[in-house]
Amino acid sequence: MTFPDYFPYTHRPGQAEMIRLVRDCVHDGRHLVVEAGTGTGKTVTALCAALEGTANSGRKVIFLTRTKSQQRQIALEARAIADKADVVCIAIQGRGPATCPMMQNDRELVSGTSEELSKLCATLKKGGTEAGTCSFFDNLDDAAVEACISFVRSSHPDPEEFREFCSVRGICPYEAAKRVLPYANVVSAPYPFFFIPGIRTHFLEWMGIGERDAVVIMDEAHNLPNYLRDIQTYRMTQRALDLTMKEADENKDPEIYEGLTVKDAVTLVQDVLRDALEQFLRRDNDLIPPGYLSEEMMTRLGMTTYGIRDMLMSMYTVGEAVADEKKRRRKLPRSHILTLARFLLAWISCGEGSHVYLVAGGDNPYLEAYCLDASDAADPLLSCHSTVSMSGTLRPLDVYVKELSLYDPVTDSRPSPFPPGNLKVGYVRDVSTKYDELNGSEDTYERLKRYVIDLVNCVHRSTAVFFPSYALMDRFIADGVPGMLGREIYYEKSGMPQSELMEQMVDFKCSEGAVLFAVTGGRISEGLDFPGKELELAILVGIPYAKPSAKQDALVHYCQSRYGNGWDMAVKVPAVRKMRQAIGRLIRSETDRGVAVILDRRAADLAGIDAEYMEDPVASVREFFVNG
Ligand code: SF4
Known part of the structure; x- marks a missing residue:
């Protein structure tokens, strides 16, 4: 052929x-x-x-x-x-500020989920209601669609250029892209x-x-x-329940089943969550029995499974009505009542084999039906x-x-x-971030600190220190390690807004020889490029195994019973992928050179990492750059 x-x-x-x-x-x-x-x-x-x-x-x-x-x-x-x-190539993206000009200057709409925005959009496109219409859609007549199709055919625009083309004509880029799809x-x-x-x-x-x-x-x-x-995991948090209660109040607490109101149902779920926290939570998250929530609902309300289902369907209808009313007023059609009804319906329908049921603590405790089967x-x-x-x-x-x-x-x-000699990966044998070792002896922690300080200070190269968790990074920071490095330090902090993180990265990339503290498996180690001298040394502090938890144990058990190699599939392979992603930041072109040092003896046994033992990592790093 x-x-x-x-x-x-x-x-x-x-x-x-x-x-x-x-x-x-x-x-x-x-x-x-x-x-x-x-x-x-x-x-x-x-x-x-x-x-x-x-x-x-x-x-x-x-x-x-x-x-x-x-x-x-x-x-x-x-x-x-x-x-x-x-x-004929076109990019389609979900509705958001970039693709839906109607929401661009509306702070409430910007926070909407794609489903909420889709509902509002459908109402505006149809017109004939108090919500009015969308001029960006109305302007998308046949001539405008033809213009979009021929622009895409002749100019092969990138998404930004296509949006610009639409903006000049006052048409909706989301709808315009949809209309180009049949020709692409x-x-x-x-x-x-x-x-x-x-x-x-x-x-x-x-x-x-x-x-x-x-x-x-x-x-x-x-x-x-x-x-x-x-996408097959369902979660309900304490805060979401509080918002549902507030929404029920604002809507005169509608009845949903034989004298029961929305607030009664929310109170019940709040009680079940509180009891589950007391009864089952020993770690960050813990398993609850599969039928716990449904049985508690049946017992506390004296209802059958069918009754519970009818009640939830009625709650769903109430939630939809709340969302529709907002839509009618051109507001974001969000309903917390609808979200709770959906969660409970999904929870009682989840397969026992494919999901486990969890309760988790912290600032915002939650119930979760976690999907094990991708x-x-x-x-x-x-x-x-x-x-x-x-x-x-x-x-x-x-x-x-x-x-x-x-x-x-x-x-x-x-x-x-790329030339294999451009990347050197090594590990040391006298440290590990294994839980017992790191927390059982100050020696290990002190040695880790010493390695980081000595490695950063041994060459003046842009360096990333990748930690297996924010907790360990914070411990290094609290112990004053940044002050011992004598270099500019940039951080990837937990929950940092994307814009702030990007600002940090621009500054880091411009400051040759600077140091970056980040997390293996975080947004930097998986998503950013550091070509040339923007990154030449990576220090991986430990192996980023997921923190032991009921969720993690359940996944290991599931993979073990289904595939026969639970720990490898659920724990080891994801950790190795994260490490390879972090190490991969060093080499983005055939002229890039870089060295990665893994501060954990367990690296020797990780297939796919291919690290060599470094008896004196400082000497190895110096030698690598001298010979380069
Ligand atoms: S037609 Fe376009 S601009 Fe109008 S609401 Fe829908 S997505 Fe937004």
């Missing part, structure tokens, strides 16, 4: 092979799971290969991403490919567009295809199993013509395949195109 050649650049080592691999899988309708690190040009090779493999088939490429910057990258690569191929053969979208069932149905309809005509590419796929667990939500992938899962840190590939229950996939690991 002869395929077209759409690759727009001169091939770098390994790219022709990667294109062949992806193209053949796409053409043959296979699932591909591939690890390909930085420098392999994953975005352009996968996009190009998918277009070659779908040429003249009527199939479409859906490129799922986690970040807006990646959507831009896809658009730029599509533009480059367009010199050789017929590419490449669509980039955030994960929810494909994995949230209600959204997927509409999304594919707008594109004019069924799942069997979709070729789905997922980058940074190592995040997918956790994402899929998250594969249910991954089901739609199995109906697609072909899927490509790729990431720089996907190994061990069989773990990923099992978690998603992918059938008969092709798996491959592409070698790094």
Whole structure:
């Protein structure tokens, strides 16, 4: 079979092979799971290969991403490919300040969930109510849609350029992108567009295809199993219950079942939460019996399962009415009553095998039905013509395949195109952040501190110190370690707003030789690039194993009983992926050089880290840079 050649650049080592691999899988309708690190040009090779493999088939490429910057990258690569191929590429993003100009200056609307905004948007588009209409939608007439389609066909805009085009014409970029979808053969979208069932149905309809005509590419796929667990997890917090109580008051506390009111139901859940905290909570979170909440509701209210369900359905209707009333007044259609009804209905419907039930303490205690099984939500992938899962840190590939229950996939690991000597990874043997060791002896902690101080001070290079938790980072800070480094220090703090974090990063990158305190597995170690001399030394303090908790234990137990290797799948593999992501910040191009030192003897046993023992890490680091 002869395929077209759409690759727009001169091939770098390994790219022709990667294109062949992806193209053949796409053409043959296979699932591909591939690890390909930085420098392999994953975005352009996968996009190009998918277009070659779908040429003249009527199939479409859906490129799922986690970040807006990646959507831009896809658009730029599509533009480059367009010199050789017929590419119509559009990015779709959820409603938000960037895509819905109507909400841009409305502080209340900006905080809305996509579902709430979608409801309000539907009312405004339909018109005929007190809420009025949306001028950005009204301006989107046939001529404007035609203009958008021809702009995308001829200019291959990135998302920002498309929004600008819409802004000048006073039209809604979200609706305009939707109207371009049927003409596009490449669509980039955030994960929810494909994995949230209600959204997927509409999304594919707008594109004019069924799942069997979709070729789905997922980058940074190592995040997918956790994402899929998250979207099937349901949580109700103490604060949300307080807001529900307030909303019930504001709405004259409607009756929902034979004399019972919304406030009665909220009080009951608050009581159950308080009792569960007293009865079951011994750690940060702990298991509660699967039927605990439903049985408590039945016992305390003297009702049957059917009665409880009827009561919750009635509560749901009340919540919808509250939301509708707000919508009528052009307000964010949010209802805490509706959210509570949904939570309780989901809770009583969750499968016992796929979920565990938890209570957690802290500032804002909560009840949670935590999903253990990622594969249910991954089901739609199995109906697609072909899927490509790729990431720089996907190994061990069989773990990923099992978690998603992918059938008969092709798996491959592409070698790094960078000179191997540019990255040195080592570990030391006399420290560990193992709980007993770190908390059982001051010696270990003091040695860790000494290593960090000596390593940072031994060379004047931009350095990141990655901690396994904010708690340990805070302990270092409280003990005055930053003051012993004699360098400018920047921090990734827990809960730091994204804008503040980005400001810190801009300053860090501009200050050669500065030091960054961050968390392994945090926003910096997974999401930011530090090319060239912006980062040359990484110190990983310990192994970022998840803190022991009931939730973690349940996941280990689930993986053990289902796949036979619970600890590896649930604890070790995620920790190794986080470490590889952090180490990967050092090398972003073929000329970058960097050294990573892992302060934990357990690194020796971690497959996928490939660290060598450093008897004298300070000497090793100095030598690496002297020889560079
Ligand atoms: S049509 Fe567009 S601008 Fe208007 S409410 Fe909907 S998303 Fe917002």
